[in-house]
Amino acid sequence: MSEQAFRFGRARHLIGIAGLPDARRDSVGVIVLNSGLVHRVGPFRLAVDMTRRLNALGYPTLRFDFSTIGDSGASGESQSRVQQIHADADDAMGLLHRHAGCTRFVLIGLCSGAQNAHAVACRDDKIAGAVFMDGYAYRTLGFRIRHYLPRLFNPMRWWRRLTRVRTANEASGGEPVFRVAPLPQSVVRVDFAGMIERGTKLCLIYSGGINTYFNHAHQFRECFGRVMNHPAVSTRYLEEMDHTFVLVDDRKRLIDHVEEWLCRNFPVANAGVPA
Incomplete structure (x- = not known):
């Protein structure tokens, strides 16, 4: 396996690191997207550790910076941010196609990276799978019962609330620092159904770091309905882990889970071949 730095894109404005192992030319390519404004190494080098582990298994990978993030510049095109995301992702897939022969791809994104992966996976038939980490989620009735009921019968919590000075976070409504700007829940449900209908495999991994709006494994189905029971969908709630x-040890366990899911759904021996 060799890692190579590339300047690529329509305006040669994108910067990325590709891992190009000796694999079959039809291997699925794995692309890791930026998490917010964090550049391509990912939080605490998560993207580096993940891509190198997958390289060792034989998967071609690319971790890159979207336009105007990290080391990547602007394309100079007159496009909306959503259009730019799609164009940059297409450039990234083109790079792995040229250098590793990949024709199908798995996108991996955390937080806003999951949001961007979702947008691309909805429209591009080259996306064979996607890993959404702390992506779209919605406070459900089950969430509210699990969140508020224990607090209702906790006298010490009531005493602290009555006696302490409200913090700035409480005054603003207590919204989490890390939050993906939501699409309407009904839209996301339709999007997931459409991805699965096209044969896309999905892996949803949510952490305890977003427990102000997601707090139990049951909430996957509460949010998105019966589609979460489809064989093409894998869900995992890692309650003890934080958002980044x-x-x-948490990063290792996370990567272990992604590796297991990828090897089960896209084994290198026949990766890229539609099921």
């Missing part, structure tokens, strides 16, 4: 997977 700051601990080394």
Whole structure:
């Protein structure tokens, strides 16, 4: 396996690191997207550790910066941000196609990276799979019962609330720092159904770091309905982990799960071949 730095894109404005192992030319390519404004290494080098692990298994990978993030510049095109995301992702797939022969791809994104992966996977038939980490989620009735009921019968919590000075976070409504700007829930449900209908495999991994709006494994189905029971969908709630997977052991467990899902759904021996 060799890692190579590339300047690529329509205006040669994108910067990325590709891992190009000796694999079959039809291997599925794995592309890791930016998490917010964090550049291509990912939070606490999560993207680096993940792509190198997958390289060792034989998967071609690319971690790159979207336009105007990290080391990537602007394309100079007159496009909306959504159009730019789609164009940059297409450039990234083109790079792995030229250098590794990939024709089908798996996108991996955390937080806003999951949002961008969702947008691309909805429209591009080259996307064979997607890993959404702490992506779209909605406060459901089940969430509210699990969140508020234990607090209702906790006298110490009531005493603290009555006696302490409200913090700035409470005054603003207590919204989490890390939050993906939501599409309407009904739209996301339709999007997931459409992805699965096209044969896209989905892996949803949510952490305890977003427990102000997602707090139980049951909430996958509460949010998105019966489509979460489809064989093409894998869900995992990692309650004990924080949003950026700051601990080394947490990152290892996360990567273990992604590796297992990828090897099960896209084994290198026949990766890229539609099921």
